[in-house]
Amino acid sequence: MTNNKQKPQESDFEYPEDMEFFVSLLGEDQLDKNKFDFRDPILKRREFAKVNKSIMAKLLADGRNRCELRLLESCNDTGLVLDHIIPLSSNELNKRIRKLPTPRGKKIARQSVGSNHPSNLLVACPKCNGYKKHRFIKRVGDKWLIVKGDDPIWHFNMSNPPKIR
Numbered sequence: 001m002t003n004n005k006q007k008p009q010e011s012d013f014e015y016p017e018d019m020e021f022f023v024s025l026l027g028e029d030q031l032d033k034n035k036f037d038f039r040d041p042i043l044k045r046r047e048f049a050k051v052n053k054s055i056m057a058k059l060l061a062d063g064r065n066r067c068e069l070r071l072l073e074s075c076n077d078t079g080l081v082l083d084h085i086i087p088l089s090s091n092e093l094n095k096r097i098r099k100l101p102t103p104r105g106k107k108i109a110r111q112s113v114g115s116n117h118p119s120n121l122l123v124a125c126p127k128c129n130g131y132k133k134h135r136f137i138k139r140v141g142d143k144w145l146i147v148k149g150d151d152p153i154w155h156f157n158m159s160n161p162p163k164i165r
């Protein structure tokens, strides 16, 4: 499966610039269609509840029995959980790329992005998982880093400047 990755198409995304973001976030070689699922997050969460235990058992059996995020000093390997590399839903793209204003008394709209496929899952300790929340992470060398608002990744050269729709 890993050497036969299918790439998502720009048309799979709600906005074409989002694909460009994921190219720069993951790198071309990690841009796997399996990592994405644009269906209703409610559906995805329901499905995740059903497959969570079996995927976790498989990853543990593969020897993945340590927190792979390692974001915090207090990180330890007890009570490991599955963590979505690309969050099931996020408003970061609307916030950072399209710079949508926050509606009064509300939050910026979320988009459905990540999948429950094992290629989009990591083994993590509850502390790192809770700290990461719905933010994006990227692999830098042998470390996962949280993508912050001032990260150059949000300022890539976009072939199609974002349109507010």
Ligand SMILES: [Zn+2]
Pocket: 067, 068, 069, 070, 071, 072, 075, 076, 124, 125, 126, 127, 128, 129
């Ligand atoms: Zn951890």
